[in-house]
Amino acid sequence: MTPTGNDNATADNVTGSGSSAAGLAATLMPVGMEVNGMTVALSLDPRTTLLDAMREHLRLNGTKKGCDHGQCGACTVIVNGQRINSCLTLAVMHDGDAVTTIEGLGTVDDLHPMQAAFVKHDGYQCGYCTPGQICSAVSVLKEIAAGVPSHATADLTATPTVTRDEISERMSGNLCRCGAYSNIAEAMVEVAGAEA
Amino acid sequence: MQFDAPAGSNIFDDARIVGKSTPRIDGPNKVTGTAPYAYERHDVVADQAYGWIVGAGIAKGRITSMELTAAKAAPGVIAIVTAPDTQPVGKGMDNHAPLFGGSEITHYHQAIACVVAETFEQARAAAALIDTNYDRSTGSFDFDAVRASAPRSGEAETLGDFETAFAEAAVQIDETYTTPGQTHAMMEPLATIAAWDGDKLTLWTSNQMITWAKESLGDILGIDSANVRVDSPYVGGGFGGKLFIRADAVLAALASKAAKRPVKIMMQRPLVANNATHRQATHQRIRLGARMDGHITALSHQNWSYNVEGASGETATAQTAKVYAGANRLTAEYCATLDLPEGNAMRAPGEAVGHLALEVAMDELAEALGMDPIELRVVNEPDAVPGNPGKRFSDRNLVRCLREGADRFGWSERSATPAARREGRWLFGVGVAAGYRGAPTCKSGARVHLADGRIVVETDMTDIGTGTYTIIAQTAAEMMGVPLDHVTVTLGDSSFPASAGSGGQWGATSSTAGVYAACVALRRQIGEVLGFDADDARFEDGSIVAANKAFRLADAGTLSAEDTIRFGKFKKDYDVATYAGHFCEVAVDAYTGETHIRRMLAVCDAGRILNPLSARSQVIGAMVMAAGAALTEELTVDTRFGCFVNHDLAGYEVPVHADIPHQEVIFLDTLDEIVSPMKAKGVGELGICGPGAAIANAIYNATGIRVRDYPLTLDKYLDRLPAIA
Numbered sequence: 001m002t003p004t005g006n007d008n009a010t011a012d013n014v015t016g017s018g019s020s021a022a023g024l025a026a027t028l029m030p031v032g033m034e035v036n037g038m039t040v041a042l043s044l045d046p047r048t049t050l051l052d053a054m055r056e057h058l059r060l061n062g063t064k065k066g067c068d069h070g071q072c073g074a075c076t077v078i079v080n081g082q083r084i085n086s087c088l089t090l091a092v093m094h095d096g097d098a099v100t101t102i103e104g105l106g107t108v109d110d111l112h113p114m115q116a117a118f119v120k121h122d123g124y125q126c127g128y129c130t131p132g133q134i135c136s137a138v139s140v141l142k143e144i145a146a147g148v149p150s151h152a153t154a155d156l157t158a159t160p161t162v163t164r165d166e167i168s169e170r171m172s173g174n175l176c177r178c179g180a181y182s183n184i185a186e187a188m189v190e191v192a193g194a195e196a
Numbered sequence: 197m198q199f200d201a202p203a204g205s206n207i208f209d210d211a212r213i214v215g216k217s218t219p220r221i222d223g224p225n226k227v228t229g230t231a232p233y234a235y236e237r238h239d240v241v242a243d244q245a246y247g248w249i250v251g252a253g254i255a256k257g258r259i260t261s262m263e264l265t266a267a268k269a270a271p272g273v274i275a276i277v278t279a280p281d282t283q284p285v286g287k288g289m290d291n292h293a294p295l296f297g298g299s300e301i302t303h304y305h306q307a308i309a310c311v312v313a314e315t316f317e318q319a320r321a322a323a324a325l326i327d328t329n330y331d332r333s334t335g336s337f338d339f340d341a342v343r344a345s346a347p348r349s350g351e352a353e354t355l356g357d358f359e360t361a362f363a364e365a366a367v368q369i370d371e372t373y374t375t376p377g378q379t380h381a382m383m384e385p386l387a388t389i390a391a392w393d394g395d396k397l398t399l400w401t402s403n404q405m406i407t408w409a410k411e412s413l414g415d416i417l418g419i420d421s422a423n424v425r426v427d428s429p430y431v432g433g434g435f436g437g438k439l440f441i442r443a444d445a446v447l448a449a450l451a452s453k454a455a456k457r458p459v460k461i462m463m464q465r466p467l468v469a470n471n472a473t474h475r476q477a478t479h480q481r482i483r484l485g486a487r488m489d490g491h492i493t494a495l496s497h498q499n500w501s502y503n504v505e506g507a508s509g510e511t512a513t514a515q516t517a518k519v520y521a522g523a524n525r526l527t528a529e530y531c532a533t534l535d536l537p538e539g540n541a542m543r544a545p546g547e548a549v550g551h552l553a554l555e556v557a558m559d560e561l562a563e564a565l566g567m568d569p570i571e572l573r574v575v576n577e578p579d580a581v582p583g584n585p586g587k588r589f590s591d592r593n594l595v596r597c598l599r600e601g602a603d604r605f606g607w608s609e610r611s612a613t614p615a616a617r618r619e620g621r622w623l624f625g626v627g628v629a630a631g632y633r634g635a636p637t638c639k640s641g642a643r644v645h646l647a648d649g650r651i652v653v654e655t656d657m658t659d660i661g662t663g664t665y666t667i668i669a670q671t672a673a674e675m676m677g678v679p680l681d682h683v684t685v686t687l688g689d690s691s692f693p694a695s696a697g698s699g700g701q702w703g704a705t706s707s708t709a710g711v712y713a714a715c716v717a718l719r720r721q722i723g724e725v726l727g728f729d730a731d732d733a734r735f736e737d738g739s740i741v742a743a744n745k746a747f748r749l750a751d752a753g754t755l756s757a758e759d760t761i762r763f764g765k766f767k768k769d770y771d772v773a774t775y776a777g778h779f780c781e782v783a784v785d786a787y788t789g790e791t792h793i794r795r796m797l798a799v800c801d802a803g804r805i806l807n808p809l810s811a812r813s814q815v816i817g818a819m820v821m822a823a824g825a826a827l828t829e830e831l832t833v834d835t836r837f838g839c840f841v842n843h844d845l846a847g848y849e850v851p852v853h854a855d856i857p858h859q860e861v862i863f864l865d866t867l868d869e870i871v872s873p874m875k876a877k878g879v880g881e882l883g884i885c886g887p888g889a890a891i892a893n894a895i896y897n898a899t900g901i902r903v904r905d906y907p908l909t910l911d912k913y914l915d916r917l918p919a920i921a
Contacts, residue, residue, distance in 0.1 A: 027271075045315060045317045045318075047317040047321070048315075048316075048317060052316055052317075055236060056315075056316060059236075059238050060229070061229060061230075061232065061233075061236035061238075062228065062229015062230065063229065064229075064233070064383070064384070064432070065235070065385075065462065066383045066384065066385070066465070066845070067385075067465040067844060067845045068464065068465060069465060069466070069844060069845070069846070071465075071844060071845035071846040072383065072465075072845045074383055101229070102227075102228060102229035103228065103229055103230075105228075106227075106228060107228055108224040108225060108228050108230060111224060111227065111228070115224075115227040115228060116227075118223070118227045119219050119220070119223035119224060119227055120219060122219070122220065122223075122809050122810060122812070122813045124223075124226055124227070124661070124813075125433075125661030125662070125663075125810075125813055125814070125817055126382070126383065126384070126430075126431060126432045126433040126434075126660055126661030127222070127225075127226030127227075127231050127430065127432070127661065128233060128382075128383040128384040128432030128433060129383045130226050130227055130229075131227075131228075131229040134227060152854075164857075164858070167853070168853040168854040168856070169853075169854050171852075171853040171854075172852040172853045172854045173852075174853070175383065175845060175850055175852060176383070176820075177380075177381050177382055177383050177433050177435070177821075177850055178383075178433055178661045178813075178817045179816060179817030179818065179819065179820025179821060179851070179856070180813060180816075180817060181820060181851075181852075181853045181855075181856040182816050182856060182857070182858050182859040183813060183816070184853070185853070185858070186858075
């Protein structure tokens with residue numbers, strides 16, 4: 001299935017408006033991904049990050065660029081079930097991968113439980129780091145459920161549990177300058193409790 | 197509407213919506229990634245090209261040549277705008293360092309070119325091909341080296357005879373505290389899309405102050421500001437860093453003109469700290485003289501800071517005239533001129549770092565007196581503004597903040613002896629600090645529309661994470677008697693009535709008061725249409741009851757009203773401010789010196805709290821930023837090359853999740869009749885005034901080590917930790 005809601009997502013025009021640059025076409029590479037459950041075929045400058053493929057080519061603006069250097073986590077997306085910084089990876093490295101962005105978790109009319117919990121607990125202020133926080137938060141609960149240990153896990157042979165320390169440690173790659181950390185942790189605890 | 201006298205009783209005293217904890221109406225958009233921020237507004241104008249900013253590689257000197265041949269020939273390049281080929285642009289409101297143009301370089305990473313290309317990757321690659329040569333000149337970058345010769349800014353403020361009173365005081369404290377430069381580090385970098393339509397310029401940008409931005413762009417670009425439209429409905433954090441027009445907006449406008457196409461620019465993160473503004477370092481000397489009963493008899497606060505030529509320093513004495521009694525006083529500001537990037541407002545300018553000194557000095561005085569730090573503050577609670585005894589406080593409940601906080605926090609369990617509480621590897625300590633932050637107001641306008649019983653609010657006010665959308669909707673819903681979901685709020689567009697904007701923690705009370713004024717006007721129009729006296733009517737649940745007759749709001753048809761709240765001179769008789777008691781518990785690793793914050797509490801006195809849910813978030817967020825200021829944040833100056841070396845989010849350490857425990861906030865149920873019809877004051881800056889000092893005092897209580905050089909990193913006290921028993 002090709003996305004129809006994203007007006008710039010077909011192979012003909014993904015390089016942006018009427019690319020007149022001579023010689024550019026030769027440098028493009030095809031890449032196919034499943035983004036939020038939809039198959040997309042892109043033809044990209046190989047220097048394009050996965051982040052810019054989402055934002056500039058698929059116009060999925062929810063994934064944010066805060067630093068473009070893997071320092072802030074605002075660009076966190078879920079690739080093949082694992083959260084990654086989408087600014088630190090090139091789109092062409094993800095041929096055949098399944099990518100979930102914030103838009104794939106829920107919509108305004110049908111929020112993902114984590115999205116709803118962020119609204120309830122005011123787990124944000126300016127909202128710019130929020131999609132990355134939510135993609136991380138959803139992934140963190142899955143990592144704990146899957147038994148993946150962290151620096152905060154006291155006993156590496158035991159199954160980790162959802163504690164405040166585990167949450168804080170695993171979320172520390174997602175900066176929030178507005179300082180919503182305490183509320184984000186409460187949102188996550190609520191969702192974890194509901195899942196348990 | 198003119199606000200010319202204390203508010204008296206009004207509709208908000210019986211509010212059903214204002215003052216109730218309300219999830220943000222913009223929340224679903226923010227959590228689904230559908231709230232549009234400046235750089236991602238693909239839909240506002242077609243054919244957007246990408247701009248990449250080139251920053252100067254020297255801090256002072258001249259560009260002698262810029263070789264552009266390779267860059268111009270690079271794939272996809274549409275235009276290159278360079279500083280040497282551009283007449284220096286003008287300066288807008290509170291711009292001090294040059295924004296763009298000419299060959300002279302006055303600070304590191306000053307914008308010297310903008311490359312426009314079809315794609316982001318092409319613009320970035322082409323920019324790397326520009327070969328710039330400079331004639332580097334000697335600059336002054338070392339604050340410590342020039343501090344002693346810094347001239348005084350204005351007159352010293354004096355009262356009584358400080359020197360004599362201090363010399364005669366039974367107990368004296370004379371200490372010096374230093375704070376480093378800090379950067380706003382808002383998560384969304386400066387970003388703008390610019391498009392020209394003939395003489396008309398539209399900027400979709402990220403800015404806290406829309407009216408200032410529009411006016412400033414006229415001055416900067418030498419065009420009629422009437423031809424400028426600015427739109428900024430979502431701002432990904434500002435903290436003062438987006439108060440004024442910066443290079444992203446200037447370059448987008450110039451590059452769009454050159455490229456004859458809309459151009460979008462996001463300032464690259466590594467440029468932000470040096471290209472834009474920062475909070476300057478301070479060097480503060482505080483002297484306190486007191487009687488044995490704790491009464492302060494002599495109080496002096498001198499602050500040294502710096503800035504570029506013609507601009508003021510970080511005014512750390514800002515709160516000192518207001519907080520504690522004392523008959524003999526001396527405060528003075530000194531400002532050196534340096535060739536570092538421009539210093540400018542960052543969250544609670546002056547006060548945020550002033551508290552890091554004053555509130556630790558009070559802790560030191562308490563210890564010298566053998567007094568509880570809270571009791572010392574209570575003893576020195578003033579009746580009138582201490583530095584200006586003719587001036588009253590509008591409504592001040594600092595003592596309640598401290599007392600109620602002490603109860604809540606379990607302060608009575610504190611050991612006055614430092615390093616007395618050890619649990620395993622952890623040394624525990626608690627600290628307290630008072631918080632003071634002014635509560636100014638600015639005139640603010642809004643337009644309200646009624647159609648089909650629903651309300652639309654338009655104002656150029658911004659929501660920078662502060663919760664503006666929601667408190668404005670609450671205000672309009674309360675006034676017009678409709679449910680919250682019958683109100684649509686549109687913000688940040690300069691075609692809307694001019695508002696107070698977001699700064700100085702004046703936004704919430706000013707902008708909602710402006711909406712109140714517009715709603716009063718709309719209610720009167722409705723009264724005229726339906727035939728009742730609106731000022732004597734009750735608007736509730738889509739109905740209106742007036743003189744025992746009922747009307748339906750929807751029957752009033754389609755109406756619009758606009759008004760601006762203006763604040764009268766009577767307010768000048770009062771010091772209108774907000775207060776807090778900040779409490780903190782830390783655990784310091786007895787072996788490594790690493791500090792962990794275990795508990796934080798703020799008790800805030802800020803009048804009516806319009807939305808407790810989002811107000812609490814502002815306070816906890818400010819407490820996080822205060823934790824950064826106390827423990828980790830420091831712009832490190834390379835005094836050879838004149839730049840902040842740690843100019844990204846890896847080198848500049850803002851607090852992360854693991855640094856912050858559960859935080860508690862209590863709002864006192866106070867009302868301030870003087871501030872505005874809302875009786876509400878801001879909290880976004882109050883929250884950063886004090887918690888850092890509470891942390892520092894807690895570290896002292898835990899370890900017995902007083903470090904007066906922020907941030908309090910473990911290298912500064914590791915060698916002085918108590919012996920391991």
